Amino acid sequence: MAEVKVRYFAGARAAAGVAEETVELPRGATVAEALAALGAARGPGLARVLASASFLLDEVAVRDRDTRLPDVAVLDVLPPFAGG
Template sequence: MTTLTIVVRYFASARAAAGEEEEKVQLPAGASVGDAVAELRRLHPVGLPRVLDAASYLVDGVAVRDPGRSLRDGAELDVLPPFAGG
């Protein structure tokens, strides 16, 4: 397999900046979370990069601290901007 496809789900201000709730993104095989974020910046150059700078990420429901974490085909990447309140 030379590519993989992930599902990116956007929440709150990330959804507004991307202009959609979710999308499928193709990446090279062996791509990492950092690679996916770079591709999201390329796909949505207006507004979303600022949100991505402050966002946290979940892969298949698990928080990601290491942008070098590899992604598998079919993975779900959640983009979670900082939320107000508590």
């Protein structure tokens, strides 16, 4: 199993209802599979945020959602930010 600590920021935190959580996924799971599991567990509000969010995997930006998760990881969920 892979153990992924998920940290939610700003609107993602509000949609998830928690600041962080740890999820267990099958070994070799992808970022996309993690997001699907999180959306299913937390509901459609979070699923909408995840569809447009950016992600850091162990502090490195992830653009390819097919990226495989290591056995122990931190996944940061960063919703789109407004401002300038």
